[in-house]
Amino acid sequence: MSENNIVILGNGISGVTCARHIRKNDPNIPIxxxxxxxxHFFSRTALMYIYMGHMKYEHTKPYAxxxxxKNDIKLLFGWVKAIDFSTQELNFEDGEVLGYxxxxxxxxxxxxxxxxxxxxxxxxxxLYSYQDLLNMEKNTQDIQHAVLVGGGLIGVExxxxxxxxxxxxxxxxxxxxxxxxxxxxxxxxxVGRHIREHHIDLKLDTELKEIIGxxxxxVKAVKTSNGEIINCQFVGLTAGVSPNIALFKNxxxxxxxxxxxxxxxxxNLPNVYAIGDCAEFKKPPGKDRKNIEQVxxxxxxxxxxxxHNLTREKKVGYTPGIWFxxxxxxxxxxxxxxxxxxxxxxxxxTFYWEGESGKVALRFLFDQEDRILGMNAFGWRMRxxxxxRAIKEGWKADxxxxxxxxxxxxxxxxxxxxxxxxxxxxxxxxxxxxxxxRSFIQKLMGSRS
Amino acid sequence: MKLLQNLGLVLFIIGxxxxxxxxxxxSYQLDRKMVLDHTKEMHQDAMVEVLEPMYENTYxxxxxxxxxxxxxxxxxxxxxxxxQAWDKVIWDDYAFPLTKAASxxxxxxxxLLFLALSIGLAVMGGLLYAIPLYRNKPAGIKHDGIYFxxxxxxxxxxxxxxxxxxxxxxxxxxxxxxxxxxxxxxDPLSIxxxxxxxxxxxxxxxxxxLAILVMGVRMFRKYKGNNYQTIRTAxxxxxxxxxxxxxxxILVLFNMPWHDFKNIWPLxxxxxxxxxxxxxxxxxxxxxxxxxxxxxxxxxxxxxxxxFYGKRWYCSWVCGCGGxxxxxxDPYRQLSDKSLKAWQVERYLVHGVLVLAVVxxxxxxxxxxxxxxxxxxxxxxxxxxxxFAIGSAFAGVIGTGFYPFMGNRVWCRFGCPxxxxxxxxxxxxxxxxxxxxGGQCISxxxxxxxxxxxxxxxxxAQRGQNIVRSSCVGCGVCSAVCPRGxxxxxxxxxxxxxxxxxxxxxxxxxxxxx
Numbered sequence: 001m002s003e004n005n006i007v008i009l010g011n012g013i014s015g016v017t018c019a020r021h022i023r024k025n026d027p028n029i030p031i032x033x034x035x036x037x038x039x040h041f042f043s044r045t046a047l048m049y050i051y052m053g054h055m056k057y058e059h060t061k062p063y064a065x066x067x068x069x070k071n072d073i074k075l076l077f078g079w080v081k082a083i084d085f086s087t088q089e090l091n092f093e094d095g096e097v098l099g100y101x102x103x104x105x106x107x108x109x110x111x112x113x114x115x116x117x118x119x120x121x122x123x124x125x126x127l128y129s130y131q132d133l134l135n136m137e138k139n140t141q142d143i144q145h146a147v148l149v150g151g152g153l154i155g156v157e158x159x160x161x162x163x164x165x166x167x168x169x170x171x172x173x174x175x176x177x178x179x180x181x182x183x184x185x186x187x188x189x190x191v192g193r194h195i196r197e198h199h200i201d202l203k204l205d206t207e208l209k210e211i212i213g214x215x216x217x218x219v220k221a222v223k224t225s226n227g228e229i230i231n232c233q234f235v236g237l238t239a240g241v242s243p244n245i246a247l248f249k250n251x252x253x254x255x256x257x258x259x260x261x262x263x264x265x266x267x268n269l270p271n272v273y274a275i276g277d278c279a280e281f282k283k284p285p286g287k288d289r290k291n292i293e294q295v296x297x298x299x300x301x302x303x304x305x306x307x308h309n310l311t312r313e314k315k316v317g318y319t320p321g322i323w324f325x326x327x328x329x330x331x332x333x334x335x336x337x338x339x340x341x342x343x344x345x346x347x348x349x350t351f352y353w354e355g356e357s358g359k360v361a362l363r364f365l366f367d368q369e370d371r372i373l374g375m376n377a378f379g380w381r382m383r384x385x386x387x388x389r390a391i392k393e394g395w396k397a398d399x400x401x402x403x404x405x406x407x408x409x410x411x412x413x414x415x416x417x418x419x420x421x422x423x424x425x426x427x428x429x430x431x432x433x434x435x436x437x438r439s440f441i442q443k444l445m446g447s448r449s
Numbered sequence: 450m451k452l453l454q455n456l457g458l459v460l461f462i463i464g465x466x467x468x469x470x471x472x473x474x475x476s477y478q479l480d481r482k483m484v485l486d487h488t489k490e491m492h493q494d495a496m497v498e499v500l501e502p503m504y505e506n507t508y509x510x511x512x513x514x515x516x517x518x519x520x521x522x523x524x525x526x527x528x529x530x531x532x533q534a535w536d537k538v539i540w541d542d543y544a545f546p547l548t549k550a551a552s553x554x555x556x557x558x559x560x561l562l563f564l565a566l567s568i569g570l571a572v573m574g575g576l577l578y579a580i581p582l583y584r585n586k587p588a589g590i591k592h593d594g595i596y597f598x599x600x601x602x603x604x605x606x607x608x609x610x611x612x613x614x615x616x617x618x619x620x621x622x623x624x625x626x627x628x629x630x631x632x633x634x635x636d637p638l639s640i641x642x643x644x645x646x647x648x649x650x651x652x653x654x655x656x657x658x659l660a661i662l663v664m665g666v667r668m669f670r671k672y673k674g675n676n677y678q679t680i681r682t683a684x685x686x687x688x689x690x691x692x693x694x695x696x697x698x699i700l701v702l703f704n705m706p707w708h709d710f711k712n713i714w715p716l717x718x719x720x721x722x723x724x725x726x727x728x729x730x731x732x733x734x735x736x737x738x739x740x741x742x743x744x745x746x747x748x749x750x751x752x753x754x755x756x757f758y759g760k761r762w763y764c765s766w767v768c769g770c771g772g773x774x775x776x777x778x779d780p781y782r783q784l785s786d787k788s789l790k791a792w793q794v795e796r797y798l799v800h801g802v803l804v805l806a807v808v809x810x811x812x813x814x815x816x817x818x819x820x821x822x823x824x825x826x827x828x829x830x831x832x833x834x835x836x837f838a839i840g841s842a843f844a845g846v847i848g849t850g851f852y853p854f855m856g857n858r859v860w861c862r863f864g865c866p867x868x869x870x871x872x873x874x875x876x877x878x879x880x881x882x883x884x885x886x887g888g889q890c891i892s893x894x895x896x897x898x899x900x901x902x903x904x905x906x907x908x909x910a911q912r913g914q915n916i917v918r919s920s921c922v923g924c925g926v927c928s929a930v931c932p933r934g935x936x937x938x939x940x941x942x943x944x945x946x947x948x949x950x951x952x953x954x955x956x957x958x959x960x961x962x963x
Contacts, residue, residue: 013892024951046893053594055898062892062911064789164593197587296891301956308959321957326889328932331589335889335934359587381934384887388954409886409937411928413676445757445880446940 004029006310007090007100009080011035012044013296014276015106017303018310023071025311031072032098034090036079038130040065045296047133048157052164057130085252085269102271102310105248105259106303109241109277109294111154116237118211123219124235127154136161136236143167143233147222149208150239151178153327156191158236159200160330170201170230172208172222174239184342186352187376190361191329198330211235241294243278256280258292263317265306273310275302285318288339295325322391323374324384332359337387338374340365348373351397351428353421355379360417366397380417381409401425402433412446450581457577464571471563471630475554477514479503479547487546492539499525500547511548515626518544544626545649549633556630563634568659575663579670588674590930592899600853601780607853615850622841625649643701651698657773658694662686664776671779677925677938681765685772693769705732708739711767713746715806716867718840721813722832751867752874758940759881760871761923768867770860773849774901775924778857782926785856785903792903795863795920802839803869809835839864858901862920872919880940883916883927885909888953889935896927896936910935913950 006022008015011033019031033041046060068075079093083103090098111126113119123139125132136158140146146162148155151173162169175181177188178195195202207225214220221231243258254260254268258280265273276299281291293302301320309315326335340363344350347368354361360379367373371394375387386407390400404418419435426432481497481504488496499521508514522543529538556563583591599606620627632647635655639647665686672678692711701707706728714720720743729736754762764771785791809831816824848860861868875881883906890913896906902920906927909916916927916936928936952959 043892043894045891046895049893049895052592053597054592055894056596059894059898062894062907194587297888297955300888300953301958304952304956305958316958319956319958321955324888324955326891326933331587333932333934381886381937384889384954388887409884409934411675411677411925412938413680415676 004101005099006031006102006104007098008033008104008106009035009090010106010108010276010278011037011041011075012106012108012276012299013041014108014299014303015104016041017300018104018106018275018307019073019303020071021304021307022311023073025307027072029311030074032074032076032100034076034078034080034098036077039075039077040068042130044128047127047130048161051133051136051161080247083247083251085272088271100271103273104306104310105267105272105274105278106276106299107244107247107278110244110246111237112150112240112242113237114239116149116208116211118213118219119237121211121213121219121235122217123233124211124237126237126241127158128241140165140167140234145170145230145232146234146236147172147230147232148236148238149222150237151175151204152238152240153179154241155236155238156195156327156329158238159195160198162234162236163198163200167234168199168201170203170232171195172206172224173202173204174207176205178202178204180342182342183376184340184350184352184363186354187361187363187378188342190354190358190378191332191334193358194330194332241277243280243292245278263319264309264315265302265318273306275299275306281318286320288323289320297324322388324388332379333377333381335377335382335384336374337382337384338365338372338391340374340376351401351425353417353424355417355420362421364397364400369394370396370398372397372400381411383407383409397429398431398433402436405436450584454578454581457574457579460570460574460577462574464567464569464574467563468567468571468631471556471567471634472511472627474556475511475552475630477508477511477548477551478506478553479514479518479551483547483550487550488543489541492541492543495525495537495539496543508551511552511627511629514551515544515548518547545629548626549629552629552633554630556634560634560637564638567631567634568656572659572663576666579663579667582667582670583673590672590675592930595780595783601783603784603854607781611850611853614852615846618841618846618850621649621653622845628652639698642695642698645701654694657769658689661689661772661776664779668776668779672929675925675929678929681925682776684766685768685775688767689769689772700735705735706739709769710739710742712769713751713763713867714743715803715810715870716768716770716865717743718806718809718835718866719832721810721817723813723817726817751871752878755871755874755881756879757881759879759921759923759938760868760875761881761921761938763871764861764868764922765924770844770848770865771922774852774857774861778849778852778901781852781857782901783856783898784852784854785858785862785901787897787900787903787905795903798863799865799869799872799920802843802864803866805835805839806866856901856903858903858922861922862902868920868922875921876917876919878943880943880946881923882939882941882946883921884937884939884941885913885915886933886935886937888913888955889933891933893932895930895932899926899930901926906936913948913953915946915948917947 006029008019015033019033022029022031040061041063042060043062046055049055050057050060078096080090081093082091084091088100090100109128111128125135125139127136140162146167146169148158148169148171155171159169159171177185178192180188192202208222209225210223211219212221212223219233219235221229222235223229245255245259248255248259252269258278259267259274260282261267261274261279262282263285265275265279267274277294284291305316305318322338324337328334344365349366351364362380363376365373372390374391422433422435479500484497484500485493502521503517526538596602600610601607628649632649632652635647635652639645639651665682668682669679688711693709697707697709719725729740765775812824812831813828816828843864844860848864851859890910892907892911894907896910900906901924902922904918904921906916923938925938928938
């Protein structure tokens with residue numbers, strides 16, 4: 001064991017970002033990243049594209065294989081079976097032992113299984129890890145029908161994956177609208193329509209009752225809450241994910257749903273930290289933020305922040321800025337900035353515009369003083385910096401709406417919707433915000449407005 | 450629809466087979482008059498005598514005809530060389546015109562029929578295949594199954610296609626006499642446009658243009674809903690058809706030099722060659738315009754347009770090589786090498802070719818002003834070396850033949866001296882950049898995978914950095930395939946074009962000066 005070495009368990013975005021930033025701040029500390037999933041860091045969000053044939057596994061690696069050696073970051077490919085926090089050692093399945101001075105737990109998530117009857121049958125799986133992808137490849141060979149359960153982002157990804165292989169999909173969603181525990185009604189309807197446009201049999205307000213297997217232990221059908229039996233050879237369980245902390249149960253590490261941490265990602269044990277999906281904040285890191293943050297971007301921020309604390313004298317607490325997230329539902333891109341809950345009450349007011357195609361929509365929320373709280377964008381790319389600033393500074397509604405041309409991030413020559421949106425806004429609010437004009441020279445230069 | 454598309458594929462393959470078979474058809478018979486008609490006066494006596502033994506024979510194939518011709522012709526030249534009679538050695542290439550003249554057979558009798566059965570069927574088949582693509586599907590880029598495709602992921606179909614293209618280019622550049630039947634087939638079209646018979650270059654230009662047009666239609670289908678791609682594709686289709694194909698032929702009809710007004714030195718490496726300059730200078734006002742326009746493009750056009758729009762204004766909107774790469778080559782864009790090593794090789798090679806082109810042109814011009822004194826020999830050697838190695842082997846054989854192996858921009862990336870020149874301007878003095886949208890990148894890799902120039906776009910995007918690279922041709926596909934709306938091609942102020950974000954937007958924990 002060396003004088004000061006940092007061991008990071010998990011090579012997802014959180015662990016890898018942490019390692020990179022530690023190395024940036026300190027050229028000498030020995031860093032080891034341990035993983036049993038893949039030898040190198042890959043982008044989890046890109047797994048779907050491998051299945052769809054858009055990319056191969058190697059394309060999903062954000063850094064070339066020689067990056068790690070160049071940056072003196074050691075990669076250890078192996079399965080940790082136990083951690084002895086008292087001797088500060090990781091015990092590997094193959095008998096190897098690795099000591100650490102400081103340990104960063106970044107073990108990510110695992111798909112939720114709610115104890116459905118038949119959830120362990122062959123052909124039933126979630127999609128989170130690289131191994132899940134390999135299983136899905138195997139489980140969907142020559143099948144006639146697939147059923148997905150749970151209306152979240154992974155569900156819609158799996159639907160798109162299966163559709164790309166021309167496998168008919170039935171999609172069971174417990175809620176009345178697609179992802180409507182996150183999306184307001186109109187947006188949920190928009191996404192639902194688009195999913196159906198891709199010939200996915202979307203069944204809202206329908207729950208999974210039972211997965212039925214054949215004598216060989218292979219899935220052959222599902223039974224829904226309506227009593228309907230749907231024949232299928234594959235079931236994707238996509239009802240969310242939860243922290244992957246099986247390794248720490250029955251250890252001295254304090255856990256709840258995730259590994260409990262303070263705002264500096266410190267666990268109850270000395271020299272042990274947790275970041276990313278597997279960490280659960282004892283106190284939410286900010287207003288409108290959750291105790292467990294399970295998106296790519298927050299994983300990255302956790303990594304950045306902990307790396308700072310592990311290498312700098314002056315420690316900082318994790319202080320996320322304005323919330324943002326993005327996703328893609330088949331062909332429709334979604335971005336969100338600030339806080340947009342699925343429903344709200346007076347005095348919060350909203351402005352919603354949807355294009356005629358039913359595939360483009362913007363939603364804004366304003367507080368009682370008319371300051372912007374957040375926005376959702378569908379099929380219309382928006383500039384992150386613009387809304388980060390507008391929301392942070394609490395811009396008034398008219399100012400935000402009047403400057404949307406500056407926020408527009410659609411490709412050049414993209415169809416313009418601004419005038420339609422302004423007409424609706426001016427009509428609803430009795431305002432007369434003009435369409436910003438650009439001179440001929442500005443247009444000719446293609447200058448960013 | 451599927452039926453129509455399959456029919457299209459069948460027609461295309463039949464057309465391609467007929468095209469490939471045509472050179473092997475017909476018989477060949479040479480006579481004295483043909484030799485007189487197709488040789489320079491100074492060579493007529495010698496050639497008529499040398500080829501005497503061929504007049505009696507009817508050759509069943511071009512192989513036996515060309516073999517006999519070469520045997521006789523080379524024996525004559527070798528003899529002269531042994532005698533050191535250098536001034537009598539014939540350096541001109543008579544194999545092509547004499548094979549063409551000697552050809553008899555079905556193609557010569559009915560050229561238009563064969564044109565319809567070969568190129569005509571291929572074009573029709575291509576359109577039948579392309580037009581119904583993605584019909585009744587929502588707009589959005591469909592890259593489904595590309596890496597399972599034999600054609601697009603270096604499978605056996607890709608290897609066959611690449612090999613076919615490489616062989617075609619080798620024959621076209623160095624053994625055109627084997628293609629004479631195909632050239633005869635397009636003679637009527639050439640006469641219609643330029644008033645004269647076709648050369649192998651007319652044949653090539655015709656196929657090239659049609660390929661861009663048909664595959665351009667495929668682009669419209671594939672990228673429907675993305676106006677940048679649609680307009681850009683329409684632009685390269687227009688410039689190829691009008692500027693590279695029709696206008697030059699029509700100029701010839703009016704006794705002007707063949708001239709492509711959108712081609713720019715040093716891609717157009719022969720622009721300052723003596724015969725080109727003489728041709729322009731002796732062609733009146735229009736000729737002078739060609740010369741002045743060409744120079745204006747080099748010294749003002751390239752830097753000014755590139756300053757405002759980046760090199761994309763040329764490379765992916767106007768250029769013929771770019772036009773082929775962006776249409777015919779689009780299915781292969783993901784095969785470009787993204788490694789750091791490839792980037793290093795690219796920089797040495799492309800700038801090396803630029804230096805070579807500049808030096809060669811400098812020698813040419815010096816030679817011109819020295820009135821063909823000291824440098825005559827050096828100039829000629831330089832020209833033939835550059836023409837062989839860069840103009841033919843690199844740009845043609847490797848540039849296009851390697852599409853299915855190394856992606857569609859091999860020439861543009863590693864070899865094009867004009868791209869190098871445009872790239873220098875783009876890198877150091879331009880308003881163009883690809884903006885990265887704050888912290889929205891998820892490192893998925895679609896942008897890098899589909900970058901035809903082999904730029905590791907993700908490397909920048911995941912750091913929140915804008916992409917400013919000399920090689921970027923601004924095709925816009927990285928932006929189009931990004932699932933999270935992270936990339937946007939923009940022209941804007943130079944300030945902040947190159948940025949650095951040590952801590953990406955959205956995390957306020959750490960204050961750093963950027």
